[in-house]
Amino acid sequence: MLTLDGITAGYGAVRVLNDLSLSVAEHEVLCVMGRNGAGKSTMLKAIVGAVPVSAGTITLDGARIDRLPAHEVPRQGIGYVPQGRRLFGDLTVAENIEIGLMTRRRGARVRDNVLSLFPLLRTRLGQRARTLSGGEQQMLAIARALCLEPKVLLLDEPTEGLQPSMIAHIRETVVALRSTGVATILVEQRVDAVLAVADRVAFMVGGTVVETAAASGLARDAAQFAKYVGI
Amino acid sequence: MKADRALVLHLAVLAALLLAHFLAPAYHHANLARIMVLSIYAMGYNIAFGYTGLLSLGHALLFGAGLYGAGMGVMHLGLPAGPGLVAGTFAGGLMALAVGVLALRTTGVAFMIVTLMFAQAGYLAILYFGQWTRGDEGIVITRAARAIGPIDLSDDASRYLVALTLFAAALLVNLALARSSWGRVMVAMRENEERSRMLGYNPFAVKLAALVVSGLYAGLGGAAYGLMFGYVGASLASVQYSILPLLYVLLGGAGTVLGPFLGALLMFYIIDYASSLTDAHQFVTGAALVLLVLFAPRGILGAIRAKAATWLP
Numbered sequence: 001m002l003t004l005d006g007i008t009a010g011y012g013a014v015r016v017l018n019d020l021s022l023s024v025a026e027h028e029v030l031c032v033m034g035r036n037g038a039g040k041s042t043m044l045k046a047i048v049g050a051v052p053v054s055a056g057t058i059t060l061d062g063a064r065i066d067r068l069p070a071h072e073v074p075r076q077g078i079g080y081v082p083q084g085r086r087l088f089g090d091l092t093v094a095e096n097i098e099i100g101l102m103t104r105r106r107g108a109r110v111r112d113n114v115l116s117l118f119p120l121l122r123t124r125l126g127q128r129a130r131t132l133s134g135g136e137q138q139m140l141a142i143a144r145a146l147c148l149e150p151k152v153l154l155l156d157e158p159t160e161g162l163q164p165s166m167i168a169h170i171r172e173t174v175v176a177l178r179s180t181g182v183a184t185i186l187v188e189q190r191v192d193a194v195l196a197v198a199d200r201v202a203f204m205v206g207g208t209v210v211e212t213a214a215a216s217g218l219a220r221d222a223a224q225f226a227k228y229v230g231i
Numbered sequence: 232m233k234a235d236r237a238l239v240l241h242l243a244v245l246a247a248l249l250l251a252h253f254l255a256p257a258y259h260h261a262n263l264a265r266i267m268v269l270s271i272y273a274m275g276y277n278i279a280f281g282y283t284g285l286l287s288l289g290h291a292l293l294f295g296a297g298l299y300g301a302g303m304g305v306m307h308l309g310l311p312a313g314p315g316l317v318a319g320t321f322a323g324g325l326m327a328l329a330v331g332v333l334a335l336r337t338t339g340v341a342f343m344i345v346t347l348m349f350a351q352a353g354y355l356a357i358l359y360f361g362q363w364t365r366g367d368e369g370i371v372i373t374r375a376a377r378a379i380g381p382i383d384l385s386d387d388a389s390r391y392l393v394a395l396t397l398f399a400a401a402l403l404v405n406l407a408l409a410r411s412s413w414g415r416v417m418v419a420m421r422e423n424e425e426r427s428r429m430l431g432y433n434p435f436a437v438k439l440a441a442l443v444v445s446g447l448y449a450g451l452g453g454a455a456y457g458l459m460f461g462y463v464g465a466s467l468a469s470v471q472y473s474i475l476p477l478l479y480v481l482l483g484g485a486g487t488v489l490g491p492f493l494g495a496l497l498m499f500y501i502i503d504y505a506s507s508l509t510d511a512h513q514f515v516t517g518a519a520l521v522l523l524v525l526f527a528p529r530g531i532l533g534a535i536r537a538k539a540a541t542w543l544p
Contacts, residue, residue: 048429074431082429088422090486095415102412103431128541148431 006056009046016042018207034204079150089130100147135166203228267398273491275448276476281485283441284421289346292353295468296326297453302370302463323450331442369464484532
C-alpha cells in the first residue's frame with residue numbers, strides 16, 4: 001500500500017534519512033523503533049511532505065506522493081498524528097473534528113464512526129480542546145486524523161506521557177483500525193506497546209531501516225530490542 | 232441554544248444602536264455614525280488578524296483603496312454614490328488580492344514589514360499622482376454627489392441609518408462567517424498553520440481568501456467613510472489608519488465578532504476625552520493600551536469569553 005524506496009531527506013544541509021526503504025500493507029501495523037535521533041519522526045514527516053525528499057520515491061497504491069504539495073498528501077488518504085498532538089486549542093472538540101472532516105468532504109457517517117471509537121469525546125464535544133486532559137487530547141488528535149478516512153495512519157509516539165488506561169484504549173483503537181483495513185505506521189518506544197499491536201517491527205539506525213522482523217518472533221527474542229533501542 | 236444566545240446578543244446590539252438614533256444627543260449621534268463605519272473597517276482587520284493570524288501593518292492601503300475607489304469613481308467617472316460604494320468595496324478586495332499574492336509569500340515580522348511597505352507606497356502614490364487624486368488637498372465630494380437615490384448622506388439622520396444598515400450587514404455576515412466551517416479553518420490556520428497543512432488545507436489559499444474578505448470589508452468601510460463624510464484624503468490612507476484598526480481589535484478582543492465595534496467605540500471616546508484634557512492625548516491612549524496588554528491581553532471580549540461566556544463568537 002505505502003512504499004518508501006531509497007528515501008534521502010533532511011533539514012537543509014543536514015541529512016537525516018539515508019537511503020531508507022520501507023513498506024506497509026493493508027491490514028498491517030508496522031512499528032518503527034530506534035534510539036533518539038535515528039530519524040523515526042523525520043521519516044513520518046517525509047511521508048506527509050513536511051520534510052523535503054531529495055532522493056528516492058514514496059508511493060501510495062502505486063502512485064507517487066513525494067512530489068505533491070504537503071497539503072495534497074492527506075487528501076490522498078494519509079492521516080498523521082504528530083508528537084505533541086498539536087490540536088487547535090481555541091476550537092472545541094466538535095470543531096476540531098469538523099476541520100478533519102472538511103478536507104475530504106466527509107459527513108455524519110464518518111463522524112459517527114470516529115466518535116464510536118472514542119465515546120468519551122462524544123461527551124466533550126462542546127469543550128475547548130486545550131482544556132482536555134493529555135489522554136483526551138491524544139484521542140482527539142487520532143480522531144481528527146481518522147476523519148480523513150485514511151488508508152494509512154501515521155502515529156508518532158501516541159502513548160507518550162499517558163496513563164495506562166489511555167494507553168490501553170489507544171492500543172485497542174489501533175487493533176480495531178487494522179480490522180477495517182487501515183495500514184498503520186506506529187513510531188513507539190515502549191516494547192510492551194509494540195508487542196501488543198505490531199505485525200512487524202522495523203529498527204532504524206542512522207536514518208535508515210537496518211532490520212525488519214515479525215513481531216511474533218521478537219516476543220521470544222528480547223535481545224533485538226536491546227541491540228537497537230537499548231532497552 | 233448557544234447559537235441562538237449569540238444571535239440574540241448581536242441583534243440586541245443592533246437594536247440598541249437603532250434606539251440611540253432616537254435618543255442620543257446630536258454630538259454622540261454623529262460620533263456613533265463614524266464609529267460604526269470605522270467598525271466595519273476594524274471587522275475586516277479582525278478577519279485577517281483576529282481569526283487568521285495575519286498581523287498586517289498595511290491595511291490603510293485597503294481602506295484607502297475603498298476611499299479612492301469611491302471618491303475617484305464619483306469625481307472622474309461621475310458615478311452616483313451607490314455604485315461608488317460598490318466600486319470602493321471591490322477596490323479594497325482587489326487591492327487585498329494583489330497585495331496578498333505577493334505579501335503572503337512571507338510570514339510573521341516579514342509580513343508586517345512587507346504590508347507596511349505596500350501601504351507606504353500606496354500613500355506616496357496618492358500624493359504623487361495628484362492630478363487624479365488631488366494629492367494633499369484630497370477630494371471633497373459634493374453634497375449632490377452624496378445621495379443614494381432619495382437618501383441624502385449629508386443629512387445626519389440619513390447618514391446614521393445608512394451607517395447602521397451597512398454596519399448591521401457587515402456584523403451579521405461576520406457572525407455567519409465566524410460560525411461557518413470556513414471560519415473554523417481560519418482559526419485553525421491561526422492556531423497552527425503546519426498542522427492545518429497536514430490536515431489537507433493549503434495555507435496560502437486560505438490566507439489569501441481571508442485577506443480578500445478583509446479587503447472587501449476595509450474597502451466598504453473606506454468607501455462609506457468617504458461618501459458619508461464627504462472627504463477623501465491621503466491622511467486617511469496614512470500609517471495611522473493601519474494602526475487604528477489594530478488598536479480597536481486588540482482593545483475589543485481579537486477573534487470576537489463584537490470586539491472591533493467595542494474597541495472602536497471605547498478607543499474613539501478615550502481619544503476624545505483625553506484630547507479634551509491634554510494635547511498629549513496619545514500618551515493617555517498609549518498608557519491605556521499598556522494596561523490592556525498587561526491585564527487583559529485577549530482584549531475585553533476575549534477575556535469575557537475565556538472566563539465567563541465561552542459561547543461568545
